[in-house]
Amino acid sequence: NAGVMQNPRHLVRRRGQEARLRCSPMKGHSHVYWYRQLPEEGLKFMVYLQKENIIDESGMPKERFSAEFPKEGPSILRIQQVVRGDSAAYFCASSPRDREDGYTFGSGTRLTVV
Amino acid sequence: DAKTTQPNSMESNEEEPVHLPCNHSTISGTDYIHWYRQLPSQGPEYVIHGLTSNVNNRMASLAIAEDRKSSTLILHRATLRDAAVYYCILRALYGGSQGNLIFGKGTKLSVKP
Numbered sequence: 116n117a118g119v120m121q122n123p124r125h126l127v128r129r130r131g132q133e134a135r136l137r138c139s140p141m142k143g144h145s146h147v148y149w150y151r152q153l154p155e156e157g158l159k160f161m162v163y164l165q166k167e168n169i170i171d172e173s174g175m176p177k178e179r180f181s182a183e184f185p186k187e188g189p190s191i192l193r194i195q196q197v198v199r200g201d202s203a204a205y206f207c208a209s210s211p212r213d214r215e216d217g218y219t220f221g222s223g224t225r226l227t228v229v
Numbered sequence: 230d231a232k233t234t235q236p237n238s239m240e241s242n243e244e245e246p247v248h249l250p251c252n253h254s255t256i257s258g259t260d261y262i263h264w265y266r267q268l269p270s271q272g273p274e275y276v277i278h279g280l281t282s283n284v285n286n287r288m289a290s291l292a293i294a295e296d297r298k299s300s301t302l303i304l305h306r307a308t309l310r311d312a313a314v315y316y317c318i319l320r321a322l323y324g325g326s327q328g329n330l331i332f333g334k335g336t337k338l339s340v341k342p
Contacts, residue, residue, distance in 0.1 A: 119272075148329055158273065158332040171329060206272045208330075217263060217275035218330060 119144075119209050120189075121221035128197045128228050136192040136224045140209030147190045148208045148218065149182060158206065164190060197228045233317045238337040241307045249302040249336055251317030256297050259322040263330065264291065264302045266313040273316070273332075276302065312340045 120139040128134050140147050149161040163171040164184035175182065179197075184190040194201055204225050208218035234252040241247040253262065263278040277284055277291045279300075284291040290303040304311055316335040 150332075157334055158267075160329050160331065163329050208273075217265075217278055218273075219275065220272035223272050 119207055119219050119221035121205075121207050121224050123224060124222065126224055126226050128226065130198055130228055131196050134194040134197050134201070134226055136194075136205050136207075136226070137189045138192070138207030138209075138221060139189040140207075141219050144209035144211055144219070146210045146212070147184050148210070149190075149192050150206045150208065152204045152206065152223075154203070161192070194226075197226070199228050202226055202228045233319060233333055235315075235317055235333065235336045237334065238339065240339045240341065241304075241311075243309060243340055243342050244306050247304040247307045247311070247338065247340075249304075249315050249317075249338065250299065251301070252299045253317070253319055254298045256319055257321070260319040261322060262291065262293060262297075262300050263318045263320050264289070265316045265318065265330075265332075266311075267316070267335075268310075268313045276315070278320070307338075307340045309340050309342060312338055314338070 119141055122137050126134055145165055147164045150158045151161055152158045160174040162175050162182045164182060166184055167186050179195045181193045204223045206220050206223045208220045210216055210218045261278050261280050264276040265273045266276055267273045277286055277289050279291045279293055283293060292301045314335040314337050316332050318330050320330060
């Protein structure tokens with residue numbers, strides 16, 4: 116039973132390019148969460164999705180960031196026109212339907228904007 | 230969401246027990262107490278969670294105070310691989326946050342050989 120798969124592990128983008136981060140949740144998990152961790156800082160919640168629905172996007176920056184979790188395929192976190200301040204580790208987590216359970220996190224995508 | 234308070238850092242010796250405290254004086258009746266840890270350069274890892282009763286699993290034990298205003302994560306025999314930042318998090322079963330986890334600064338555990 117594979118865990119949460121994130122790819123790519125490392126992504127380098129020039130300022131102004133787009134970054135696409137992918138997350139495949141654990142089998143049977145229908146809830147996906149994205150977190151961002153800036154260097155030397157804690158994890159910050161970004162967005163919570165279920166299949167084809169954004170449930171809570173209160174942590175998403177208002178511009179340039181979007182997320183989706185389509186009926187088929189992985190969840191995608193998309194950052195348009197990246198800036199140096201977007202350089203961070205982006206973690207995806209998934210959980211079963213039951214909110215009492217713990218999350219399983221992926222190994223993260225480390226985005227570097229040059 | 231109710232907040233938690235943890236010491237910034239703790240030290241332990243290898244193969245000795247470690248007790249990591251967490252205060253959560255404003256916890257509500259439907260808040261679960263979750264513990265996660267994050268090893269260097271890795272994603273967070275679920276450790277344990279509980280509601281009222283003490284809990285044990287292969288990784289650790291969770292001791293919850295009778296009034297639920299504090300809890301302690303117990304690592305029975307620390308190893309060098311247990312060096313990590315440990316997060317104590319309250320997760321609401323119902324209500325506004327939709328159950329997402331709010332991470333604080335956690336406790337950085339160092340393990341000495």
